[in-house]
Amino acid sequence: MPYNCRHCGGTYCSEHRLPENHDCTSLNNWNDPQGVFDSGFDDGVESGGRSGNTSLLDKLPIDTGPGGPLGYFRGNATYTFLALMWITFLCQWIALFVGGQALHGALFTLSTAHPEYVWTWVTSVFAHDPGGITHLVFNSIVVFFFGPLVERYVGSKNFAILFVVSGALAGLGQVAISAAQGVPTSVLGASGAALAIMGVLTVLNPNLKVYLYFILPVPIWVLTIGTALISVVYIGTGGGGPIAHGAHLVGLLIGLGYGEYIRRTRNVRTPDQFQLGGGGPGGPGGPGGRRRF
Known part of the structure; x- marks a missing residue:
């Protein structure tokens, strides 16, 4: 090892x-x-x-x-962050029970209305749509499978910084794009950090085979390019509905950049194949409402 x-x-x-x-x-x-x-x-x-x-x-x-x-x-920062994501989900329900949507939004949601709530830059990374568990499960799957691979090669401290910084910048990026388009919105979720992790792996080993649903072998670079193209198209057309494609693209670009830095400064090797059991980052929300990423 x-x-x-x-x-x-x-x-x-x-x-x-x-x-x-x-x-x-x-x-x-x-x-x-x-x-x-x-x-x-x-x-x-x-x-x-x-x-x-x-x-x-x-x-x-x-x-x-x-x-x-x-x-x-x-x-083991990967599983620490996974635990924090689920603990935060529980805290969201407590906030909703105690103070309703107003308290929940003030504590966990990064929005165009209140970007000055600097704590939400971080809390929104670990928070997910309390209306359903699917969003949290999908992001947890990506972090659970890809996270340990990246952490193993960059170290726990650097992985923690990558996760929090990429997640926060992804959320801020989505807020900035929505504001520029004149669409009030709010975002929450760890997809930006998850895609940053995927971006790092794409640079370190572009031919890494990911077995989607444990059946279909796909090189990770195909997933990365596909995600990037979809995000660019939806950002350019102002569409995408519930998915925060701006956050996806920002997180992915951060991961690609950091992966290139690691590739140039360290001699690392990654496995040739990997199994991903389902899902991917993303989820419902919408213009003027909550976007999950």
């Missing part, structure tokens, strides 16, 4: 997993008085006596080690 060093950012094979085997440039900066080093391969192994390189999980007042209740989420 490829190893990504969190100190120097390089990707290495199993034979060069240990820092001394890949000549890590950060070796001279380590403070390891007890002789127990942390390669970053297992975030649950921390060197004794080191105080300046602790993670947020280490500061929580509960056991976050490999055997603790949160051990599963250490170094």
